Amino acid sequence: MFEKYFALRTKFMRASEIRELLKVIEKRRIISLAGGFPDPHTFPIEDFYDITDAVLKDYGTHALQYSVTRGVSYFRHKLIDFAYKMRGIKVKDLEYILVLSGSQQGLDIIARTLINPGDYVVVELPTYLAALNAFNLSAPNYIGIPMDDYGMRVDILEDRLRGLYSEGKRVKLVYTVPIAHNPAGVTMSYDRRKYLIELASQYDFLVVEDDPYSYLVFENVDVTPLKALDKEDRVIYLSTFSKILAPGLRLGWLIAHPELTDIFERCKQSLDLHTPTFSQYIAAEAIKRGIVDKVIAKAKAIYKRKRDAMLDALVDFFPKNAWWSKPIGGMFVFARLPWNLDTKALLPEAIEKGVAYVPGQSFFVDGSGKNTLRLNFSYPSVKEIRSGIEILGKFFREKAKELGLA
C-alpha cells in the first residue's frame, strides 16, 4: 500500500538473502553454518566493565558529546599507531584517517562519492554481498574476475582491462578482500598483490582494499596489505573492529589520500554526522590496554581449532571430488559441489535436515556459482561443525543420486 511512495532508488535495495535466512533460523534449533558472526566467547566482557568505567571517568564529557565527522583525534592517533604496528602501513597524518560506523559505511560512502551509474567496477567472483548491496545503489557496470586458490586472477583482470581500454572504456575501481576472503576463503598471493598495484598505476584506477580478517590469520604466510605496497595513494584501505573487538560497537575506519577522505567526510556528514563518540573512546582504550591484542590472540586460537574441525569434516564427509578453500584465517570456507546441484533450491530441505548454509550464487555478479556454498566456522561449536558437515555431505550425495548425477 505504501509502495507508491517509494523513491526510485529503492528498486536497487534487495533484501539480503542471508538476513532473510537468519530470520528463519533464529526460530528453530538447527546448526547454522550460514551466519557471519564472531564467536561471542571472544568478546572481552569483563574488560569492557573496566574500560567503560575509565572512559567515563577520564573522558566522560567528551565521550558523551557530539564530535567531529572525521573521528575523534585521540582515536585517530591510536589508529595510525595500530595500522603501523599491525599492518605495516605508514600513515602520514590524521587527515588520511576517516572513522566509520562499521566498514559497511565506508562501502556506502565510496559508492555515493565515487561511482556514477554505468561506471565500470571490478569485483571478485565471488565477492562480499554487502559490498554489492552498497554499490548497487549507484548502478555500476560490474566486471567479475574469477578467483583461484591464490585469490583474484589478476592476469585475467589485465586481459579484461586491455579489452575495455581498447574500446575507450575505463575501470574506475577494483574492490577486493585480499586476505582470508569472505566468502571465498582464499588469500591473494603476494605476487598478485604487487601485480594489482602495478595495474592500478598502469590503467589509472583506484583499489578498495577491504581488510577485516588479516588480523585473524593463523598460518605463517605473508599478509602484507595492498596499502603498504601503494606508492601512489591509489588504495582505499578499509578495516573494522567488528571481528577483533565487538561488532556491536559499529566501528570501522579507512585510510586514503586526504583528497578522498575530504569528500568521504562531506558525504558522511549527511549520513550520521559522526560515528558514536563513545564507541571511539572505548576502542581507543581497548587498544591502549592491549585488549584488542588479547581478543585477536584468543580469536585466532578458537578459529584455528574450528577451521581445522571444518576441514577435517569436509575430508571425511563431503564428496571426494568437491572443491573447497583452505582458509589461512578469517571465518569462512567456500565449497563447490562436483555436480550441478542448485544449492539455493536445496536450502529449505537442508534446513529441514537441520543445517543451514549460504547458497553461493548471490556472491557472483555473473550469475554463476549455482553449485557453491559458503560455510561459516567462527560461530558454531566444533561439535556442531562436524555434525553439520556430516549431515550436508550425506544430503548432497543423496540429492545427486536422486537426480541421477552420481
Ligand SMILES: *Cc1c(COP(=O)(O)O)cnc(C)c1O
Ligand atoms: C565482516 C566484514 C566486514 C565488516 O563490516 P562492519 O560493517 O565493519 O561490521 C567488512 N567486509 C567484509 C568482507 C566482512 O566480511
